[in-house]
Amino acid sequence: MPEALIIAAGRGSRLSRFYSPKPLTPILGLALIERIILTGKIAGVHEFKIVVGYEADKIRKELGNGIKYGVSIQYIDNPDWEKGNGVSVLKAKEYFHGQFLLLMSDHLFDENIINKLICHEMDSDHCALCIDKTISSDYFDLDDVTKVQTVAGKAESIGKSLDKFNAIDTGVFLCTPAIFEALEKSVAQGQFSLSAGNQILAREGRLETVDVSGCFWVDVDNEKALKKAKKTLIRRLFKPTDGPISKNVNRRLSTRLSAHLAYHDISPNAITLVSFSLAVLSAIFFYLGGYLFILFGGIIAQLSSVLDGCDGEIARLKFQFSTFGAWLDKVLDRYADGLIIMGITHALWISTNSEFVWLSGFLALTGTFMNSYTAAIYDDLIKTKALNGTAVRVGRDSRLFIIFIGALCNQLFLTLVILAAMTNAEAFRRLFVLKNIHISPAH
Amino acid sequence: MPEALIIAAGRGSRLSRFYSPKPLTPILGLALIERIILTGKIAGVHEFKIVVGYEADKIRKELGNGIKYGVSIQYIDNPDWEKGNGVSVLKAKEYFHGQFLLLMSDHLFDENIINKLICHEMDSDHCALCIDKTISSDYFDLDDVTKVQTVAGKAESIGKSLDKFNAIDTGVFLCTPAIFEALEKSVAQGQFSLSAGNQILAREGRLETVDVSGCFWVDVDNEKALKKAKKTLIRRLFKPTDGPISKNVNRRLSTRLSAHLAYHDISPNAITLVSFSLAVLSAIFFYLGGYLFILFGGIIAQLSSVLDGCDGEIARLKFQFSTFGAWLDKVLDRYADGLIIMGITHALWISTNSEFVWLSGFLALTGTFMNSYTAAIYDDLIKTKALNGTAVRVGRDSRLFIIFIGALCNQLFLTLVILAAMTNAEAFRRLFVLKNIHISPAH
Numbered sequence: 022m023p024e025a026l027i028i029a030a031g032r033g034s035r036l037s038r039f040y041s042p043k044p045l046t047p048i049l050g051l052a053l054i055e056r057i058i059l060t061g062k063i064a065g066v067h068e069f070k071i072v073v074g075y076e077a078d079k080i081r082k083e084l085g086n087g088i089k090y091g092v093s094i095q096y097i098d099n100p101d102w103e104k105g106n107g108v109s110v111l112k113a114k115e116y117f118h119g120q121f122l123l124l125m126s127d128h129l130f131d132e133n134i135i136n137k138l139i140c141h142e143m144d145s146d147h148c149a150l151c152i153d154k155t156i157s158s159d160y161f162d163l164d165d166v167t168k169v170q171t172v173a174g175k176a177e178s179i180g181k182s183l184d185k186f187n188a189i190d191t192g193v194f195l196c197t198p199a200i201f202e203a204l205e206k207s208v209a210q211g212q213f214s215l216s217a218g219n220q221i222l223a224r225e226g227r228l229e230t231v232d233v234s235g236c237f238w239v240d241v242d243n244e245k246a247l248k249k250a251k252k253t254l255i256r257r258l259f260k261p262t263d264g265p266i267s268k269n270v271n272r273r274l275s276t277r278l279s280a281h282l283a284y285h286d287i288s289p290n291a292i293t294l295v296s297f298s299l300a301v302l303s304a305i306f307f308y309l310g311g312y313l314f315i316l317f318g319g320i321i322a323q324l325s326s327v328l329d330g331c332d333g334e335i336a337r338l339k340f341q342f343s344t345f346g347a348w349l350d351k352v353l354d355r356y357a358d359g360l361i362i363m364g365i366t367h368a369l370w371i372s373t374n375s376e377f378v379w380l381s382g383f384l385a386l387t388g389t390f391m392n393s394y395t396a397a398i399y400d401d402l403i404k405t406k407a408l409n410g411t412a413v414r415v416g417r418d419s420r421l422f423i424i425f426i427g428a429l430c431n432q433l434f435l436t437l438v439i440l441a442a443m444t445n446a447e448a449f450r451r452l453f454v455l456k457n458i459h460i461s462p463a464h
Numbered sequence: 465m466p467e468a469l470i471i472a473a474g475r476g477s478r479l480s481r482f483y484s485p486k487p488l489t490p491i492l493g494l495a496l497i498e499r500i501i502l503t504g505k506i507a508g509v510h511e512f513k514i515v516v517g518y519e520a521d522k523i524r525k526e527l528g529n530g531i532k533y534g535v536s537i538q539y540i541d542n543p544d545w546e547k548g549n550g551v552s553v554l555k556a557k558e559y560f561h562g563q564f565l566l567l568m569s570d571h572l573f574d575e576n577i578i579n580k581l582i583c584h585e586m587d588s589d590h591c592a593l594c595i596d597k598t599i600s601s602d603y604f605d606l607d608d609v610t611k612v613q614t615v616a617g618k619a620e621s622i623g624k625s626l627d628k629f630n631a632i633d634t635g636v637f638l639c640t641p642a643i644f645e646a647l648e649k650s651v652a653q654g655q656f657s658l659s660a661g662n663q664i665l666a667r668e669g670r671l672e673t674v675d676v677s678g679c680f681w682v683d684v685d686n687e688k689a690l691k692k693a694k695k696t697l698i699r700r701l702f703k704p705t706d707g708p709i710s711k712n713v714n715r716r717l718s719t720r721l722s723a724h725l726a727y728h729d730i731s732p733n734a735i736t737l738v739s740f741s742l743a744v745l746s747a748i749f750f751y752l753g754g755y756l757f758i759l760f761g762g763i764i765a766q767l768s769s770v771l772d773g774c775d776g777e778i779a780r781l782k783f784q785f786s787t788f789g790a791w792l793d794k795v796l797d798r799y800a801d802g803l804i805i806m807g808i809t810h811a812l813w814i815s816t817n818s819e820f821v822w823l824s825g826f827l828a829l830t831g832t833f834m835n836s837y838t839a840a841i842y843d844d845l846i847k848t849k850a851l852n853g854t855a856v857r858v859g860r861d862s863r864l865f866i867i868f869i870g871a872l873c874n875q876l877f878l879t880l881v882i883l884a885a886m887t888n889a890e891a892f893r894r895l896f897v898l899k900n901i902h903i904s905p906a907h
Binding site for chain 1: 787788791792794795798799802805806809810813819822823825826829830833834836837838840841891895898899
């Protein structure tokens with residue numbers, strides 16, 4: 022895995038009116054440059070060199086030696102940062118002798134871009150640039166982006182003022198020392214931008230392009246772009262496996278909540294525990310019986326359900342994902358489900374004294390567990406698109422929403438019967454879906 | 465993936481007194497040569513050429529063009545099979561121009577041997593032989609095996625009557641046309657065995673060795689070896705994730721049953737359905753209540769539990785594994801668990817009329833499901849040895865055994881309480897085991 026060079030020496034005047042220096046601009050609880058580092062880390066990069074200039078000390082102080090991110094960070098000083106970002110790259114010349122990633126401190130992107138770029142094979146005296154071919158003025162400020170004309174995997178020309186172009190520069194590069202050669206030439210010509218160096222490489226046929234269209238990236242250049250980036254990061258929290266209730270109710274509420282929570286120092290596991298505690302409280306209210314308690318039980322169950330989305334969202338937003346956290350969430354969700362159904366069954370028992378209530382409760386519990394049990398394999402099929410998207414997914418969000426509505430209407434027995442019927446039918450439906458997808462080996 | 469050449473032309477006089485020809489000797493429901501083909505298939509080989517001689521027509525008729533195994537089979541005739549197995553290999557000369565696997569029709573082995581062999585890198589005019597360095601007269605008939613003296617990854621000498629040797633020939637080869645050259649030389653010298661050809665390769669420094677010590681393989685050369693092979697195949701059905709009850713009770717019974725069932729045309733899924741039906745019957749008996757029904761319920765639950773091992777065992781024994789079958793088994797097991805606990809709870813309800821019975825039932829059901837739910841990730845940890853083997857594993861076999869004993873003693877409430885306590889404690893224990901294993905990413 023190559024090391025990464027991050028350019029964080031400029032002033033970024035269009036943003037730094039508010040935040041200074043620009044790489045430390047906070048976005049959903051992390052500074053821009055922290056997001057770059059942590060994205061690189063997910064892709065497997067563990068050694069970073071950062072060129073600093075404008076307010077270098079602030080950046081040094083904030084990021085330290087990288088140990089808090091689980092990576093190593095070294096700094097390269099560029100007192101001449103005002104000349105242009107090409108000069109900043111050139112300052113790193115003596116540190117890199119093989120391939121390295123070149124990243125901008127204000128270009129957010131997802132780790133798949135690095136994954137793609139690293140697989141790219143190129144000559145040892147070429148450089149490669151990730152480009153996006155979806156050119157839409159909707160998404161970019163077309164006047165301001167760096168444009169690329171690419172033919173057969175090579176950039177023919179690159180610059181902000183190209184007339185003819187078919188792609189956009191995403192600001193993510195795989196470089197070799199060739200970039201330093203090119204920048205020395207452009208600096209000698211009095212041009213100090215990275216683009217000028219790239220233009221020379223392009224002219225020499227040494228700037229390859231890697232198409233990453235469809236992957237997330239955004240150049241956070243001004244206030245408008247910062248807002249757009251926030252929106253995009255939030256939008257990316259919606260999952261392909263989200264069912265209709267999640268998509269239209271829970272996820273809309275939970276992402277809004279997460280966008281606020283992200284700015285506080287609250288761990289995903291803490292959110293998991295709060296959500297579980299609410300579910301236990303809901304189960305207790307149901308257990309006690311009577312419409313008022315049932316009503317509270319239903320409302321708190323739905324609150325818990327919304328909050329149950331936030332732990333994963335915060336983990337993804339703030340790079341705090343852990344296998345244990347994901348597992349804790351799943352196990353506690355199952356216990357919460359079990360306790361709430363037990364509470365509902367007990368409320369019905371108090372008012373009806375019928376053993377059918379218990380049997381319905383058992384069936385609802387069994388079906389609910391079966392849906393969670395089969396979800397692991399079923400969700401993978403949805404993700405790999407082996408299933409078409411039309412299949413309505415009945416998940417925890419839907420089940421708790423039904424309980425919420427059932428409690429509002431004081432129709433707990435109907436709720437239990439619907440849950441039992443729906444979840445068990447779904448379990449068998451999934452079984453047959455699997456039967457038709459997996460072809461068993463011959464013989 | 466290279467093609468495979470299987471030698472099945474000889475008479476194999478020490479076995480064929482009973483079965484003729486030897487490659488069709490049945491062992492646990494499949495002929496020897498069928499096992500070779502299906503093992504190859506699992507490892508990814510889809511093209512087989514089989515050299516036939518003695519009773520060639522019987523073999524042709526039995527195996528056909530391979531379509532029933534999901535592979536392609538072509539036959540090569542060797543009317544001179546009586547001369548020796550080297551002549552049989554030589555008959556294949558015109559069919560192979562690159563690398564190919566050379567397999568014996570009477571050497572059973574597991575697919576990992578092929579996986580290892582295929583990864584072996586060798587010169588284009590060398591051949592490679594899989595060897596086993598665990599030389600124990602316990603396991604082999606040392607007079608009869610082909611011995612190998614290997615030094616630094618190359619066979620120095622090979623033959624049945626070597627005085628000095630440090631490994632055994634497993635009968636699995638990765639060949640190039642070099643083998644044909646060598647056999648032509650040995651045939652010209654009046655020696656017609658494969659070993660003679662290998663001896664020439666070894667002398668020329670062209671016979672490489674691949675150490676597969678520890679992998680399963682067995683040369684089925686006589687009645688004694690056939691019995692030993694059967695025993696080994698059965699012993700391999702025990703799993704590292706088997707808990708104490710499974711290891712000492714269920715698996716012992718189920719493997720014996722499977723050894724019989726294997727000779728009949730009963731699919732694993734049919735066994736799954738019979739086992740599930742027994743569980744439903746058990747649940748009904750429990751539901752009805754009263755000691756006699758409870759007793760029957762307990763006995764049938766244990767029978768169902770034993771039979772529940774057979775589906776997977778037959779699938780592995782007869783290469784009938786399917787993703788759907790494994791999944792059907794799991795889903796129906798969960799329903800069986802749910803129904804039996806519901807039946808037990810109802811039996812207690814009839815006799816006690818206490819709502820605590822239902823609450824205990826709910827907790828036992830929840831804990832039982834949690835154990836199954838966490839098993840997927842937990843079992844992987846056991847397999848990868850991330851957990852030491854000392855952790856007692858409470859699985860379905862243990863739970864149903866407790867129910868069996870509880871029914872015998874007519875102590876259903878105690879059974880339910882034990883199940884509830886045990887399974888929920890286990891669920892939390894697993895959570896903390898995971899917490900200590902997975903180190904969450906920094907930050």
